[in-house]
Amino acid sequence: HRSKEGKARLQEVSDRMKKVLGLPADYRIGVVAASDTGAVELAMWTMLGSRPVDIFGWESFGKGWISDAVKYLKLPKVNEYKADYGKLPDLKKANPANDIIFTWNGTTSGVKVPNLDWLPANHEGIVICDATSGVFAMEMDFKKLDVVTFSWQKVLGGEAAHGVIILSPKAVKRMEEQNPKITWPVPKIFRLVDEKKLLPGELEYNTVNTPSMLCVEDAIDALKWAESIGGSPALVKRSNANLAAFEGWVAKSDWIDFLAESKEIRSNTSVCFKIKADWFLKLADEEKTKAAKKITSLLDKEGVAYDINSYGKAPAGIRVWCGATVETSDIEALTPWLDWAYEAVAKEYAKEAVK
Template sequence: MTTHAKPDVRPDCPHFSSGPTAKRPGFSLAKLESAALGRSHRSKDAKAKLKDAIERTKQVLDLPEGYRVAIVPASDTGAVEMCMWSMLGCRPVDVFAWESFGMGWVTDAQKQLKLDDCELYVGDYGVLPDFNKARDDADIVFTWNGTTSGVRVDDHSWIKPNPDRVVICDATSAIFAQDIPFEKLDVITYSWQKVLGGEAAHGMLILSPNAVKRLESHTPAWPVPKVFRMTKGGKLNEGIFEGSTINTPSMLCVEDYLQALDWVESLGGPKGLKARSDKSLKILEDWEAKTDWIEFLCADPKVRSNTGVCFTIADERVKSLDTDAQEAFVKKIVSLLESEDVAYDFNSYRDAPPGLRIWVGATVEPSDVEKLLPWLDWAFETVAADL
């Protein structure tokens, strides 16, 4: 018998997916009519929009002097891999991972590039690896915020200054939501589809002067695909960082990104977005503290993500089930709330432990997070009644 009655107030927006994420409040397709549609991306008007996207990114993020920005193919994945393929191999490399996407960079380093001197530091889901093992002379590859584990980096003191190495950071679900010390990073990557609620397929690449030095001084021992090439004649291809993209971008998506930056500025910049995510996380933390059937995958609040928040089922009846049965239980909760148009796509990532993953990046209204919680309690009790 359930103790929670079926709620009658639904979230105004049921989109709690971790990517692509909810569109920003007030979005409508009608607002994109100013996009340079049907134009060559090499045309004056289209290239001006691409350059505007690059320059405004520098301004909104307040990047250090001399950092370059480019729009590149294949989302955040493409941005990370083009730097791994182009920059690694001349020095030792340390790769840190604790969830699915970080493990992708482990695979690239170990099995694809087959780097000779490569140390891998892998943490379990919900736990960070030991960053203190980072070698001061080694290149570094790591993810700032683990989208599929709900764990983020909270301390960067382990990144020691060394102009002879590069530090590559996948920041896609952290940027615009968490404090990132850009000056300590040589490569920062993200996609529009995370905290900004943008569209997929485009990656943002930020390079420090040190990263440019590596590109111009290092020739990889392996072939570099065309979409990964950032140099021409041994020098940085500056055009890529001025709006001449490597491949054809969607000008509709570019327009959406420009308007997302308008929205960021209307909230006071990245700090305003971070405040929204922090507020939503606090709502979830207060709920979890008084709810006995669920618990955070990340037990340490200091490193808990404020964007992709991951939970496991704490109820002993569910924990006693095998993994397949636990996954089936979670799917029933997700399906039930999707059928009620309350919440979409909030199950845990396929490689993560069975549970829920609720996106609370800034495009999600904190008030919608509050409205979701009674539904979660009701859905759990409804599904658990059959155990």
């Protein structure tokens, strides 16, 4: 990756991501270590501390960033805005004078931010957005965001372990100004700034540690495919079509519903479902988890769908990925199987109840 050819491939993947996403010309983008988690924590460890921070968390990952700020960075002024699974906190409580951190799409709850109307364009602090399962599938106003992070293995269907970070000019300035003032230890993989400046190419092709060039090649291939079908608008359209297929099914179902409380906050990538059947709701929490897993393991056994359990800490149910790399015809083929598996498990529990 330090060779001329290696740097050219890293520059290419950065350029292609920037083009497909339609980023502003003066924004910078590049590959960093440790997936989306590494990218978010890089931003937190190198930029925070000069202003109070408003952090919004409504599922496990967003709440994890709150934990990082309070427990590990021990920031003195952190305002925590939380909501339960299926809900969204009051985003209007964001103070534009503060730094703001939020997750665009809650992967473990299926709840997304509907838009950025709550965020003024001329905010004084920096806005850090964990966009890992939203980017490439949802329309995003990048001009309002200073740091955007994601990983290739979500909507691009790429390989894991690599993160991507997007920086606005304001974010770069903050990183450079904050560098000499940081009071906590900063791991080497987070140290992008050299000699107080984020040098040209330092993010785009000169990675801090060794990336997998196979993963880079795979990402380039995915981006070429994205460009060939019409870029970001086409990716958004595909994800929306997949969600629409699920919505048509849910509207006719007497046993399943979306975990997200309203349509406007419903994710079109990590779709989370709750089971609303009476017999299921009467079960103890532990038994609900077992029953939901019986449904999903039937589908696993048949080779229909793998690992579609809800996230461990989320309410018992089903979670299906339906981002842009998934065909709508496959979602339409899946829903009768979900009904079949549910009926089989419902009958089993009905027999137990009779006993």
